[in-house]
Amino acid sequence: MLKALIFDVDGTLAETEDLHRQAFNRAFDQLGLSWHWSPEQYAELLKVMGGKERLLHYIAQTHPDNEQALAARMPEIHDLKTQIYGELIETGHLKLRPGVARIIAEARAAGVRLGVATTTTRLNLDRLVAINFPDGDKPFDVIAAGDEAANKKPAPDIFDIAVERLGIDPADGIAFEDSAAGIRSALDAGLSVLATRSRYTRSHRLDGAFSAVSDLGEPGRPHQHLSGVTWPDGVVTLAGLQSWHAARQIGADA
Ligand SMILES: [Mg+2]
Numbered sequence: 001m002l003k004a005l006i007f008d009v010d011g012t013l014a015e016t017e018d019l020h021r022q023a024f025n026r027a028f029d030q031l032g033l034s035w036h037w038s039p040e041q042y043a044e045l046l047k048v049m050g051g052k053e054r055l056l057h058y059i060a061q062t063h064p065d066n067e068q069a070l071a072a073r074m075p076e077i078h079d080l081k082t083q084i085y086g087e088l089i090e091t092g093h094l095k096l097r098p099g100v101a102r103i104i105a106e107a108r109a110a111g112v113r114l115g116v117a118t119t120t121t122r123l124n125l126d127r128l129v130a131i132n133f134p135d136g137d138k139p140f141d142v143i144a145a146g147d148e149a150a151n152k153k154p155a156p157d158i159f160d161i162a163v164e165r166l167g168i169d170p171a172d173g174i175a176f177e178d179s180a181a182g183i184r185s186a187l188d189a190g191l192s193v194l195a196t197r198s199r200y201t202r203s204h205r206l207d208g209a210f211s212a213v214s215d216l217g218e219p220g221r222p223h224q225h226l227s228g229v230t231w232p233d234g235v236v237t238l239a240g241l242q243s244w245h246a247a248r249q250i251g252a253d254a
Pocket residue numbers: 008009010011012177178179182
């Protein structure tokens with residue numbers, strides 16, 4: 001039986017990536033670093049998961065002769081970036097992607113549990129939730145975030161932690177992801193994956209997902225189907241996920 005839905009955050013719950021890019025650029029500027037990441041460059045840098053790791057990768061690539069000194073400044077740069085990013089969320093009305101709030105409400109009404117597995121920091125997630133669930137409502141039963149996992153995606157660690165905290169068999173869960181590394185991570189944790197392609201993962205191969213769509217869709221605003229399982233009226237619903245999952249289990253038991 002389908003018991004839990006587990007969401008990635010960046011690019012999946014919301015199109016956060018460009019806000020991250022802007023926050024990095026403002027932090028560089030405020031610290032007197034003459035770095036500026038363009039959207040194209042950032043799409044490339046996103047192949048490195050985790051903001052801190054991304055920053056170190058950039059330093060190593062672009063400043064090999066001064067790498068040690070700049071890498072030592074990474075915590076300072078990253079802390080300022082996190083602070084700026086939070087301010088941008090709080091003032092920038094970062095909305096959930098189409099269908100996300102609806103499917104969360106459907107799952108809660110049906111007693112299907114909800115989790116988060118993300119490399120983003122817990123503070124960023126809390127801010128996103130506070131803005132989009134304003135009544136002090138806590139939509140997620142379980143959150144695995146940031147540095148809790150020793151190894152970032154594509155390693156399965158962060159999804160393993162979420163699955164363990166939910167107390168489910170991973171075969172009874174579905175993960176929502178937007179990136180190739182995230183799909184790999186969830187698959188290796190034993191979960192099925194539904195992929196929603198995001199602005200910054202347009203070039204990613206979404207192989208391994210049982211269904212890939214442009215977004216979850218809303219009634220009257222269907223998504224674009226990309227590959228795998230299709231959904232009635234171009235909308236992913238909890239009922240649709242449950243019937244797909246039940247049919248799959250009958251197949252597995254046969
Ligand atoms: Mg993502």
